Amino acid sequence: MIEVQGLTKQYGEVRAVDDLTFTVKPGIVTGFLGPNGAGKSTTMRMILGLDTPTAGTATINGERYTSLKNPVTEVGALLDAGARHPNRNAANHLKWIAKSNGLPMSRVDEVLKLVGLSDVARKKSGGFSLGMGQRLGIAAALLGDPGVLILDEPVNGLDPEGIRWVRDLMKALAAEGRTVMVSSHLLSEMALTADHLIVIGRGQLIADTPTYDFIKENSRTSVIVRSEHLPEFATALQNEGIGFHEAVDQEQRPTLEIEDRSTDEIGALAFSTGVSLNELSLRQASLEDAFMEMTGHAVQYHAGEFPGGAHPAPGTPAEAAGGATASVAEPAGQTTTEEK
CATH class of the missing domain: 3.30.70.120 (Alpha-Beta Plaits)
Structure with a gap:
């Protein structure tokens, strides 16, 4: 179980995460959603001990990540699939992680087969496509057979078969009683994958509810x-x-x-x-409809008119409006420069 209590992160005058409290329970897939700049990446980094909270706590099974004796066997994480040496092949990338954490080398072949990279195990990872890199990152997260998984945009760059595979994998892991927390901007995919949603905006909690209820109540x-x-x-x-x-x-x-x-x-x-x-x-309304309805006030950038005078939907990020002019939302002391 992941427990976040009063979690706050201040960067100078900017509060990226503001008194955030939620619990990620085992046995279900929990989606972690929010507009760009909402504080999702900062929150996940604090859970994993990569950033120090200004206030509050984040624990995994009652302990801080930095206090875990062998964290790779308890928590598997994918925050940046590109965090690998480009001249090291896929098998060796996993082998040094296994060796440094006391894991059997046989586990490397097992996870490579699981993610579909056995045929390219000896290929340098620097030549991998975006989707192959994602698969290797997922393999690294699964290497220690952990009971808790924290995945940031795990289907980024994957083809439809790969997306479906990740969806089925997360559901299967949750069905085994593991804790699965996944962040994604692909709302249609989250609607198919996540049983429960934690939604934040400008560092604050917006919703902590089952996916079905979130859609029903907000659209x-x-x-x-x-x-x-x-x-x-x-x-x-x-x-x-x-x-x-x-x-x-x-x-x-x-x-x-x-x-x-x-x-x-x-x-x-x-x-x-x-x-x-x-x-x-x-x-029936979609998760995207509900998400836009609920988080429109927390979007960091709002688009102008489309060519021809059409208006984007409320809450639509500037990136979605091709050729539109973006303007910074009214300052509220909550914005951050992080990507997500």
């Missing part, structure tokens, strides 16, 4: 109705005091969009009024 769902008798059904909705708005689907067919209602309720109304429906579907 809306809507019922889509298509019928040859839309005017009649619109009248029935008005008579029941149910709000709606007109829309069109991808084939430009007229529809009605009804927010915050269930398909059961709308279907029952159509039946009772004798209106036949060609479509009755539920449009």
